Amino acid sequence: MSFPALAFVDLETTGATATADRITEIGIVEVDENGVREWSCLVNPGTPISGFIERLTGISNAMVAAAPAFEDVAEEVKARLEGRLFIAHNARFDYGFLKNEFRRAGQDFRATVLCTVKLSRKLFPQHAKHNLDSLIERHDLTVSSRHRALGDARLIHQFWRRLQAEVAPELLAQTVKALTARPSLPAGLDPAAIDDLPEGPGVYLFYGENELPLYVGKSKELKKRVLAHFAADHAAAREMNLAQQVRRIECIATGGEIGALLREAALIKQLQPIHNRVLRRNEELCFWQLIELRAGEWRPALLPASDLGNGQQKHLYGPFKGAKEAKRTLTELAKEHRLCHSLLGLERVKPGKPCFAHQLQQCKGTCVGKEPVSFHSARLMAALGRHQLSPWPFAGPAWIREGEEVHLFDRWRHLGTAFSEADLHELLDVSPPTFDRDTYRILLKAIDLMVPLAANRPRA
Ligand SMILES: [Zn+2]
Structure with missing residues (x-):
C-alpha cells in the first residue's frame, strides 16, 4: 500500500x-x-x-x-x-x-x-x-x-x-x-471559496452565472452546511442540480441562530431565489379580527397585516396568507361548527331571512332567531380559538442578544439588529415593519430568550 x-x-x-x-x-x-x-x-x-x-x-x-x-x-x-x-x-x-x-x-x-x-x-x-x-x-x-x-x-x-x-x-x-476526499465542487467554483467559509452561525447565498442568488440558506454551522450541499451522495436530484449551478458563495455571519433565521427569512422575501420554495411573500398577509358590534354580538372583520399598528392585539386570528385563505378557513370553520354564514359575512342575506347554509341544515339558525346571537358569538370564538394570534407578552419592545448582536422586536415585528446601545435606541425611532409571519414563528419559539427593553437595557 x-x-x-x-x-x-x-x-x-x-x-x-x-x-x-x-x-x-x-x-x-x-x-x-x-x-x-x-x-x-x-x-x-x-x-x-x-x-x-x-x-x-x-x-x-x-x-x-x-x-x-x-x-x-x-x-x-x-x-x-x-x-x-x-x-x-x-x-x-x-x-x-x-x-x-x-x-x-x-x-x-x-x-x-x-x-x-x-x-x-x-x-x-x-x-x-x-x-x-x-x-x-x-x-x-x-x-x-x-x-x-x-x-x-x-x-x-x-x-x-x-x-x-x-x-x-x-x-x-x-x-x-x-x-x-475533497467535496466534488462544481467546475466553476473556486475551492478557496469553501476553505474561507465561517464555521459558526449565519446565512449563505448561492449564486450561479448571474447576479440573482439561486438559493439562500441558514445554519448554525455555515461551513458544514455548505459542504453538505456538495456532498457526492445526494439522493435528491433537485439538490444535486442546485449544487452543480453554484459559481459563487456569499456568507453573512450572525451572532447566533435567531439572527440567522431572521436574515434568511428577510433575504428570501427580498430576493426570491428560485430554489427557495418554502417561504412565500406575504404582502397580502391578513387576520380575522372579532369586533363587538353590540353587547355580546361579535362579528369577524378582515384586517390586513399593514393595518395592525401598535394597538392591543386581542381578538386577532391568523395570520392568513391572503384574504382568500382567510375566507376559506372561516368557511370551513362555519361548516364544521354550523355557524351562520350571514352573520359571518360569507353570504349576503336580508335581515330576518335564513342564510343558504341554514336551508342546508349547516347553520343553527342564528339568522332567523333560532339561536341567540351571544351563543353564536361564543361558538365563533371557540371555533377560531386555534388560530388566535399569541398576545405580545410585553408592555413594549423586547430584545434578544446573540454574541455582539442585539435583535429588537415589538409586537412580533423585528425592528432591527443593533451592535451598540446607541444603535438600539435609533431603532426605536424608525417606523416598524409590517407584521411578518416568519418573524412571528421564529419568536414564538424564542420567547424565553426575550428580555423587555424597559426593564433591563442590554449593555452595549
Ligand atoms: Zn344562518
Whole structure:
C-alpha cells in the first residue's frame, strides 16, 4: 500500500481558540520514501501563557521568551508541510491554528488533512473514546513527552504504524481516502471559496452565472452546511442540480441562530431565489379580527397585516396568507361548527331571512332567531380559538442578544439588529415593519430568550 508523503503534526498553544490564541510549540514528524525526520521548535506567542497552560504543557513564558515568532519560522514550517498529507489528532484544531498563524504572517496555507480522531472512530467504532490517552492505552503506544508538540506528534506517528499491522490494508486505504476526499465542487467554483467559509452561525447565498442568488440558506454551522450541499451522495436530484449551478458563495455571519433565521427569512422575501420554495411573500398577509358590534354580538372583520399598528392585539386570528385563505378557513370553520354564514359575512342575506347554509341544515339558525346571537358569538370564538394570534407578552419592545448582536422586536415585528446601545435606541425611532409571519414563528419559539427593553437595557 502506498501513501503520499506524510507529516504528523502537533502544536502547543496558549489556549483553545484559533483566532485569539497563539502557537507556543510546533512538532512535525515527516515520513516519506527517504525515511523519518523529526523537527520541533518553540515559538514566542507574543502573548502571556497562563498558569494553567504552563502546568499542562510544561512550556513557560521564560522558555519562549527568546524563541522566534511564528513569522520567523513560517517559511521553514511551510517547507516541511508542503505537498504532504497533514495528519493530526483532532486535526481541525492544529490545521486551524496554523492557517491563522500563516494568515497573520501574510501567507496562505492549505493542506489535505487527515484527522486521527476520525480515523480511529471509523476503524474502531466499538470504542467510545478516541482521545490520545485512549489510543495510547488501546494500542500500547510508547510515551516520550506527553503534551509537548513533538512528543504528541510521535504518538500519532506510532498510532499510524500500529494501524499498518492491525488493519487490513484495503480497509485502511479506503478509510483514509474517504476521510481525505475533497467535496466534488462544481467546475466553476473556486475551492478557496469553501476553505474561507465561517464555521459558526449565519446565512449563505448561492449564486450561479448571474447576479440573482439561486438559493439562500441558514445554519448554525455555515461551513458544514455548505459542504453538505456538495456532498457526492445526494439522493435528491433537485439538490444535486442546485449544487452543480453554484459559481459563487456569499456568507453573512450572525451572532447566533435567531439572527440567522431572521436574515434568511428577510433575504428570501427580498430576493426570491428560485430554489427557495418554502417561504412565500406575504404582502397580502391578513387576520380575522372579532369586533363587538353590540353587547355580546361579535362579528369577524378582515384586517390586513399593514393595518395592525401598535394597538392591543386581542381578538386577532391568523395570520392568513391572503384574504382568500382567510375566507376559506372561516368557511370551513362555519361548516364544521354550523355557524351562520350571514352573520359571518360569507353570504349576503336580508335581515330576518335564513342564510343558504341554514336551508342546508349547516347553520343553527342564528339568522332567523333560532339561536341567540351571544351563543353564536361564543361558538365563533371557540371555533377560531386555534388560530388566535399569541398576545405580545410585553408592555413594549423586547430584545434578544446573540454574541455582539442585539435583535429588537415589538409586537412580533423585528425592528432591527443593533451592535451598540446607541444603535438600539435609533431603532426605536424608525417606523416598524409590517407584521411578518416568519418573524412571528421564529419568536414564538424564542420567547424565553426575550428580555423587555424597559426593564433591563442590554449593555452595549
Ligand atoms: Zn344562518
